[in-house]
Amino acid sequence: MIQITKKLTGKKYWRSLDQVYQAPEFQDWLNREFPGEAAEMHDEPSRRNILKLMGASFALGGLTACRRPVEHILPFSKGVENFIHGKPLYYNTVMSLGGTAVGLTAETNEGRPTKIEGNPSHGWSLGGTRGYHQASVLSLYDPNRAGVVLNEGKNSDWNAFAGHIQNLQGSFGNGAGLRFLSEPLNSPSFAAVKKHALTRFPAAKWIEYSAIQTNATAQPVIPRIAFDKAAVVVALDSDFLGLDDTSVLAVKEFVRGRKITNEDSPVMNRLYTIEPQFTVTGAAADHRYRIKSSEVGAYASALLSAIQSQSNPLKVVGQGSADKAIAAIAKDLLANRGKSVVVTGPRQPAAVHQIVHQLNQALGNVGPVVTYLKTASEQTRPQIDAFKELAGEMANGQVNTLVIMAWNPAFTAPADLEFEASLKKVANTIYLAQDVDETAAASKWVIPAAHFLESWGDATAPDGTASIQQPTIQPIHDGKSPAELVAAITGYKDQKAYDIVRNYWLPTLSGGEAAWKKALHDGILPAAANTGTTTPTFHTSVASPPAASGFEVLFVPSWSVFDGRFVNNAWLQEAPDPITKLTWDNAALLSPATAKKLGVGLGDVISIERNGRKVEGPVMVQPGQADDTIVIPVGYGRTKVGHVGEGTGFNAYKIRTSDSFGFGTGFNVTKTGRTYPLARTQEFDYQEEPKLIGFQSDVSRPIVREATIEEFKKEPNFANEMVEHPPLRSLYGDYDYSRGQQWAMAIDLNACIGCNACMIACVAENNIGVVGKEQVARGREMHWIRLDRYYTGSVEEPQAVTAPITCMQCETAPCENVCPVAATVHSPEGLNDMVYNRCVGTRYCSNNCPYKVRRFNFLNWHLNEAEVTKMVYNPEVTVRMRGVMEKCTYCVQRIQNAKIQARTENRRWLKDGEVTPACAQACPAECITFGNVNDLESRIAKLKQSPRNYAMLAELNTKPRTTYLAKLRNPNPELQPANAVEEHRG
């Protein structure tokens, strides 16, 4: 039976009883549109009625304008001066690392800093930065930072500490038991506080200490080398392009001599490096020789005699090896008197520095190229001597109060001084702690240190230029600056950092308040120029490591953690070492021959021991390293560190003693039989295809193309001729890119040194996730720009080239065709746009990208992220969720901002240099040029015309917008290097 289902519409309510009773009148009433009588006109239409109606409707017509009474509400318009919501504010400040100040510009969004750039006005930045500066903003938001005053491990506060200091005042006396331990000073206002402290407590002592020695010459001078004035540079164990200079000035100046400005008659400087480890300076060199650290002194002496005995005609004997090259190097130096320089690094003892100074003197370089500038530090003794004395006094119980402002001396101090144990013998230890580390665990009072981005201070560059360090955010954890701590302890006239700095500088400025504001605005202060001297003294009293059999161990700073202070900084940990490409750990680097001799390979754990002190660490084989030498980056293996740095690497400080601060001799190595996994971002190091079977022909892929300058002169088009391919035609017609702004990039391989500044700048700008060691080992790191390092030549004496690889923004991009949901499309300005919210994550685009620049979010990299860490994100860039592909966008957010800005100024065409991607801006070598290739006056358009300009994998017809300027080396024609560049044909 068919049942008509009842439609449910809810209860029916009656309007009135009449409805219920169905009264006919009510029915009528119900059915009317207007229950009143408005629908009826009782009178018949007469002329009078019509006119009445017309008049009424005319009069009432205006009622359509009637509406609710208007009520005005008032917005809270009391905003922050200069603050436009959504637009960033920039503040100039300065950061000191290793005693070198680099002026910075901090970009702040909504009152918090999110990105660091170099300050173009600052002489030691000139707009560029190092990776450390770029990553410093993440350290500000480190959830494991010291946040609370600790008294013997228990939470306390500043007032309790102040009270304790009050009680201590009586016991200070003339300061006989009072010691201050700080980083090398370059802050004038802090120097004033120090002066006051030492005046008030004449018997107190102030010791400067840093774990990475930057100056082995004489205090208080440091060498100032104008690399752009040197046509020939000889680096003896000096990584001046890398970690031996934490500023970017050496890079900037040196690269000026590398870039080809006139391609018809190209001129380049020449760099010889003679070093035990493979550094980025060695990678940039035209000739690289490897010798042991202990042999550098002898080499320098030999070079000196070769220079001094110029009366004998110099014969170049043999080829390739370091000794035989001395004559050629000497000849080259002599031919460039007054415009050459010999440099050596901080790991070499002072005696070697003295020889090098004599070399420069003999060559007439001192004055034109090399001068020695007075440092702000007043420590006249060798740093290690002062520190040893302090440790001795502490052990003897002569120290009553120790104020530590140096970073983690208990961790970094030479092992033979037993500093950590001595700390316990000091009655009052006060430590200004960045995080609760090894020294904090051994100190009585731990005061949280203020990060440079959240505190007032100042710093001087070596030439005397001062910069005010101004905070960009309220202190997150109520930290104190070192000046504030000392001021509190010693009763300085000003107690707050702002007062200390301002009251120091204001009287010195002739313009008063306006000048102070200008100094804050510009980031630099005209200060008394630092005069140089040409007659430094050297602390040759500090002994060099004695000659001994066994292995030499070289203690080098780490690109990631420097001396260990950045262990909890995830961006730095994940940024691979430029040469080894190792992340999240350090390793004991061995040369291939040494590794073979010991029978160890990648990941095998060895034990390194001397005089009862030993440490165990995994091996990495490093081509080009000196034999019987172990290179260990220091700073890893910390025990008291946050969750990012926990369990990373091994502690090389355990075997570093006061007589082997830079390198040590006489170590023993044994195999342990264990292995340790190491995570590298690049696992294959050669452009030559591996020989898998005998009949394979030798093929070297022409990815990073290189030639000598002589070859370039003969054959300017060598780069494009390295690959033969048929004419590149597409089935589809080419898109017309001749109109409008077309973005493109050119990367000068002559300039890139591989320093990682661009990588970390990109991570900061684009909110790139950190994946951790296990995921890096699986190959899932997220860097949008990577630095590919290839070795060429033999395994023992290789050369290295580095190429930054980003998304090439190909005009005929292989990735665009294959995305099933059209999540990657091409913009009319030539960018390959990645649409995150459309991406479903099939990864076909990544498979089809021949450059492999696309990165997939395999997991949720932001899971359980601390709230404070989220403050570092750039609000202009989406944070991608898991399952979505991402890649370099040429910093499209910056391009869009520049276009918006131009539009408000009523123009559409952007000027050259108006928009710079983060990588190009950070690069200290200025190797990345970005711009509108349709603007014929722009730098990029000119670079694209260069014969050196080539596209990587052009034979695939991807038409990449990012092209490369082939690398040139300038070898000495008299030296046929063992690492001669191979010619690639076909």
Added chain:
Amino acid sequence: MADLAIRDPHVSPVLVEGNPSLHEVTTDVAQIVEGINRKVPKEWYMALALTGGLTMILFAMLGYLVFTGIGVWGNNQPVGWAWDITNFVFWIGIGHAGTLISAILFLFRQKWRTSINRFAEAMTLFAVACALIYPLFHTGRPWRAAYWLLPLPNTHLSVWPNFRSPLVWDVFAVSTYATVSALFWYVGLIPDLATMRDRAKGLAQKIYGALSLGWRGSARHWRNYEMAYLILAGVSTPLVLSVHSVVSFDFATSVLPGWHTTIFPPYFVAGAIFSGFAMVVTLMVIARWAFQLQHLVTLKHLENMNKIMLATGTIVGYAYATEFFIAWYSGNPYERFTFINRAFGPYSWAYWTMISCNVISPQFFWFKKLRTSIPFMFILSIFVNIGMWFERFVIIATSLHRDFLPSSWGYFVPTYVDMLTFLGTFGLFLTLFLFFVRFLPMIAVSEVKGMMANEAMHSAVHGTAHGPDIHAPAPVSEPVSGGLHK
């Protein structure tokens, strides 16, 4: 023993042994289903426990994947696709045998197909079901992929899928394939479902009845049926070639050396048929032993399938040789290196497994003794499937792990999630098979009887003594229908 020496092309070899009557053929097959359902043997439950357990593992792994991310697999940069797409192509490939048997052999009038086509087509459907898991779940955001890959109208006006992408072609090809295969299989089932209906009682009768769409076995019904069957066979035939060609386009249209080659469509199709037949042989050998169907699925049938395996395996071997030759002949250094790397690089163990299983092993089927030996062909068919899995893995992983820029070279290692997911798809496949075997007649009874009747007519017309004498006990004039005999 089947007589394989064919003298008269008009006389087919004996395809049904033991001279059963038409009715006996029906009961032989129907009683399998009825027997199981009357009292479900514990072996079926044990098998279901095993395969069902694996299926549960599959769902658990997929759930873990969706909630945590693709990172639970071993995929990385540069190997963006690994087990996920390998398994997808593996399962789709297996499905092709069923369609070939059902459709192409039908159009070629290969009568021996009738005993195996239902089974094989079921295998196709279940294989496609397993395959379809992967394109959906290998995406980073499957909850989006589910509908953004389809050309559905949406509020964003013209945001359609990117029709230039082979993955979109895949969507169309595989969904067409699934739909047409299902239809074809179902239509073919109708007369047999009617048989089951006529023999069943109670709920079973109602369900079979609904499914058999009122089949009465009338001449009109038969005419419509034959026409529909022919059309579907005609539609399915190009699918055998096109679907796997489209799947191969996933690789062939890319720029990667080792993928970017025009040989892929025929090479993949041949490989698909090769692996599909191997899977049919594997399953059929078990089924005919378990259900005593040796007289319906004779050694002749198995031997024919082995011959197809030999032919397609040889084609696949030839394709390997061609690839190698062209890689060398092209002079393209990337291409050359890819192939040297395949054979002698870090994945050489996978490569040589593939070669020995795919190229060497089917060649044993030149020997009649081996191709008619049940244990041998069973083991060999498993080797072939292992080899074909490795072929897809070698193609995908070796081309991806070392491509143009040596700096991005890497290595892929599967995780336990990869492995359990794959194992779980076997569980799903076999679970579906267990249900198929329990509820549906696994041999196309109506078609077998039709073939037998046809034979009988031929013998009578040509007057030869070849062929079984199917006239006893039922008379020739008895209508050959699938519905009315009890």
